[in-house]
Amino acid sequence: MFRLAVLLLFLSKIGLSQTTVRFELIHDSLVSVPHRISQTDSLFKLRFYISQIKLIGNKKQPFRPEQEYFLIDFHHDSTTSRLIRFDSLDPKSIRKIEFTLGVDTKTSAGGIGEGVLDPVNGMYWTWQSGYINFKMEGFSDKSPARKNKFQLHLGGFKKPYVSVQTVALPIKQFTADQSVYFDLKKFMNGVNLQKQHTIMSPSKEAVVLTKLAKSCFYVK
Amino acid sequence: MGTLLLFSFFVSRRASIILPDYISQPVYSIPFDPNNNDTVQLGRMLFYDNLLSANNEVSCASCHNSYNAFAHTDHDLSHGIYDSIGNRNAPALFNLAWQTSFMWDGAIHHIEAQALAPLHDSRELGSSIEALISKLQSSGFYQTEFFKVYGDSLINSKRVLQSLSAFELSLVSLQSKYDRVNQGKEVFTEQEKQGYLLFQNHCNRCHTEPLFSNFEYLDNGLPIDSILLDYGRFIVTNVEKDKFKFKVPSLRNLSYTFPYMHDGRFDKLRQVLEHYGMIESSQGKRHVDVKSISLTFNEQSDLIAFLLTLNDEAFVFNKEQAFPERLKTELIKD
Numbered sequence: 210m211f212r213l214a215v216l217l218l219f220l221s222k223i224g225l226s227q228t229t230v231r232f233e234l235i236h237d238s239l240v241s242v243p244h245r246i247s248q249t250d251s252l253f254k255l256r257f258y259i260s261q262i263k264l265i266g267n268k269k270q271p272f273r274p275e276q277e278y279f280l281i282d283f284h285h286d287s288t289t290s291r292l293i294r295f296d297s298l299d300p301k302s303i304r305k306i307e308f309t310l311g312v313d314t315k316t317s318a319g320g321i322g323e324g325v326l327d328p329v330n331g332m333y334w335t336w337q338s339g340y341i342n343f344k345m346e347g348f349s350d351k352s353p354a355r356k357n358k359f360q361l362h363l364g365g366f367k368k369p370y371v372s373v374q375t376v377a378l379p380i381k382q383f384t385a386d387q388s389v390y391f392d393l394k395k396f397m398n399g400v401n402l403q404k405q406h407t408i409m410s411p412s413k414e415a416v417v418l419t420k421l422a423k424s425c426f427y428v429k
Numbered sequence: 430m431g432t433l434l435l436f437s438f439f440v441s442r443r444a445s446i447i448l449p450d451y452i453s454q455p456v457y458s459i460p461f462d463p464n465n466n467d468t469v470q471l472g473r474m475l476f477y478d479n480l481l482s483a484n485n486e487v488s489c490a491s492c493h494n495s496y497n498a499f500a501h502t503d504h505d506l507s508h509g510i511y512d513s514i515g516n517r518n519a520p521a522l523f524n525l526a527w528q529t530s531f532m533w534d535g536a537i538h539h540i541e542a543q544a545l546a547p548l549h550d551s552r553e554l555g556s557s558i559e560a561l562i563s564k565l566q567s568s569g570f571y572q573t574e575f576f577k578v579y580g581d582s583l584i585n586s587k588r589v590l591q592s593l594s595a596f597e598l599s600l601v602s603l604q605s606k607y608d609r610v611n612q613g614k615e616v617f618t619e620q621e622k623q624g625y626l627l628f629q630n631h632c633n634r635c636h637t638e639p640l641f642s643n644f645e646y647l648d649n650g651l652p653i654d655s656i657l658l659d660y661g662r663f664i665v666t667n668v669e670k671d672k673f674k675f676k677v678p679s680l681r682n683l684s685y686t687f688p689y690m691h692d693g694r695f696d697k698l699r700q701v702l703e704h705y706g707m708i709e710s711s712q713g714k715r716h717v718d719v720k721s722i723s724l725t726f727n728e729q730s731d732l733i734a735f736l737l738t739l740n741d742e743a744f745v746f747n748k749e750q751a752f753p754e755r756l757k758t759e760l761i762k763d
Contacts, residue, residue, distance in 0.1 A: 318538065320541035327585055329558055335549035338546075
């Protein structure tokens, strides 16, 4: 009888197996960076911070991963950066994924971080302080900048230009290996590279573009 | 006699920092015993080490000299690596623990992030945090130093910047004649007393006692330099009303920190007072935050006499925050 109980307990632990949320870049099909968008446009950098990610189910307490901050990098070498692991939860109970696009304001207002928040990752401004929440770089004929480059370094955590966004994605059937997609086509259609080609400080444009980025996340 | 000598030895060591009761609580915690604080001492070595620049020739101390209250005396604009001239006058470094933002325009919101700015500026240290970390990692000396402070020899941005800021936060200047008068240990001369009254009437609103700044960003009416075209705080906030605004600097240690103003345009205090005597408050769209302060020549002399009581010699000549001997030995060894 005791053995059976232990076995049942063991089995129920297996039922609550490890779950992962995987960020994927989609442009008709799954792609990674560098990526040729069209004859005239290409992308060679796309990285952003994710913080305060949680899976919300029918329980009061949402599920959170051990790590607090993630630097999602769509470079083809950085697949592990896009995986977020959650321990022991029942995938079937999850109804919503919620996360902050960018480093949450409280952390930004503090000092220098370590790990993915270390300024050596190139996601911290030096001429003025604060994290770059979302960084996208590429080439486009539409950009009048030098070498037709476009550089969108979107950040800012102080009023009036707060570029931190909350993304909430309701989900019908959550799986143990759940993907969250970033729709590159939608983003490229929404940005006006003739005007919005070089953004490197907290500004109105940065806020507008992080709102656009927020709208590009979806789940199937 | 022997006891007196021994006593004066301990006084000159100035083992710990004591905040007088008229000083408000600082924003950052101050390392009160800097001489026995390993983090401060590591930061002090980094502060004076030329290794911070791309070509190993300049350090933080090149523009922030301890003998000048950590300002760059006699330089209107500071020069960094390869004799490059910057846009602004290097500000004096002291009492930073009471400030909530840094630089003339407040671009930096946290003291730990501050050093990244000069480190990466092509006209200052011309380097990067990545380059600095790899230099430190390949130095046996620094590996040992980091181990001493952190218990392992990991060298990352956080540790480098934390130790630099610990040293900077230990730079507390509160031992001027003004402070001794405030504590009842000394008295002002008649002239200083007159000057103090003038100060309270005309200057205290922005250069607020006892730190002698409200640390706000304000327009003091200086005409813009047509070559530098420096709009100050506006560059950071992008908000029109912030044009021409710069941080109100502390008036402590003025004898050591000349030339004055964000671009070091005035060499003498009297020139500064003359500027304040002929401010036009309303200049088209521009709203100047100071009203014209007209003082007679004698009143100016009185005011200056008071301002000189804000010099803190004990701070300026404190050997414990000057170039560290240990670094000197290390440099000779190389």
